[in-house]
Amino acid sequence: MFLLTLPFTLFSILFVQILNPMNIAYRKLEADPVIASLRAIRATRIAYIVLVVSVLFFAFSFSFSITKEEAASALEQNISALALASQIMPGNLVSILSVTLNIFAILTAFFSIYLGFKEAIMGLTVNMISRISGSENINRRLLSIIIAVAIVVFLWVWVSFDFSVMLLMQISGPVFGLVACLIPFYLVKRVSALDNLRAGKNYYVAFYGVLLCISPFLKFVE
Numbered sequence: 001m002f003l004l005t006l007p008f009t010l011f012s013i014l015f016v017q018i019l020n021p022m023n024i025a026y027r028k029l030e031a032d033p034v035i036a037s038l039r040a041i042r043a044t045r046i047a048y049i050v051l052v053v054s055v056l057f058f059a060f061s062f063s064f065s066i067t068k069e070e071a072a073s074a075l076e077q078n079i080s081a082l083a084l085a086s087q088i089m090p091g092n093l094v095s096i097l098s099v100t101l102n103i104f105a106i107l108t109a110f111f112s113i114y115l116g117f118k119e120a121i122m123g124l125t126v127n128m129i130s131r132i133s134g135s136e137n138i139n140r141r142l143l144s145i146i147i148a149v150a151i152v153v154f155l156w157v158w159v160s161f162d163f164s165v166m167l168l169m170q171i172s173g174p175v176f177g178l179v180a181c182l183i184p185f186y187l188v189k190r191v192s193a194l195d196n197l198r199a200g201k202n203y204y205v206a207f208y209g210v211l212l213c214i215s216p217f218l219k220f221v222e
Contacts, residue, residue: 114151121147173212181209 022043026036066074066084074084086094122144129138185206188194 118144118147118151121151173215177209177212177215181205181212185209 023037023040026039027033030036030039062085070084077083083098086098122140125143125147126138126140185202188197188202
C-alpha cells in the first residue's frame with residue numbers, strides 16, 4: 001500500500017503547471033525578466049517545502065492508520081480520506097476540516113492546475129490554427145473563453161458520471177512521468193545547450209518519472 005500511495009503523494013506535491021503563469025505574473029511586477037524568474041523560483045521553492053511537509057504528513061498518516069479493507073471501501077465509494085475518517089470518528093471536527101481543506105484545495109491546487117492546463121490547451125490550439133490560417137486571424141479572447149467553457153463542461157461531465165478519482169490519477173500519472181520527468185531528463189543528458197542543468201538531482205527526477213509510469217501496475221504486487 002505504501003508503494004501504491006507514494007507516486008500519488010509525490011504527484012500531489014508538484015504543481016509545476018503554475019510555474020509559467022507565476023512567471024508571467026512576476027514579469028508584470030518586475031521590469032527585469034531575470035529578477036522576475038528568480039522571484040518565481042523562490043516562491044516555488046518555499047511552496048514546495050510547505051507542501052512536502054504537509055502532504056507527506058497527511059498522506060503517510062492515513063496510509064499507516066487505515067487498513068487495506070478501509071482503503072478498498074473508500075475507493076469503491078469514490079470518497080476522500082477525510083470522508084472515510086468522518087464515517088469512523090465521532091463529532092463534527094472532521095467534517096469541518098474536510099470543508100476547510102476543500103476550500104484551500106480549490107483556491108490553490110485547482111486554480112493552479114486550471115491555469116496551467118488552460119494555457120497548455122491554448123498554446124496547442126493557437127499552434128494548430130496558425131498552421132492552417134495564420135496567427136493574425138486568431139481571436140485569442142474568444143478562444144480563451146471557449147477553452148474555459150470546455151474545461152468546465154469536461155469537469156461537470158466527470159463529476160456527473162462519478163468517475164473514480166483514482167482512475168484519473170492512474171491515467172495521468174504515467175503521462176506526467178513521461179512528459180515532465182523522463183523526457184526532460186533525456187534532453188538534459190543529450191542536448192549540449194543544457195549542460196548547465198546537469199546534476200545529481202536529475203536522477204531523482206528520472207526515478208520519480210519511472211515510479212509514476214509504473215504506478216498503475218503496483219496495485220498488482222501490493
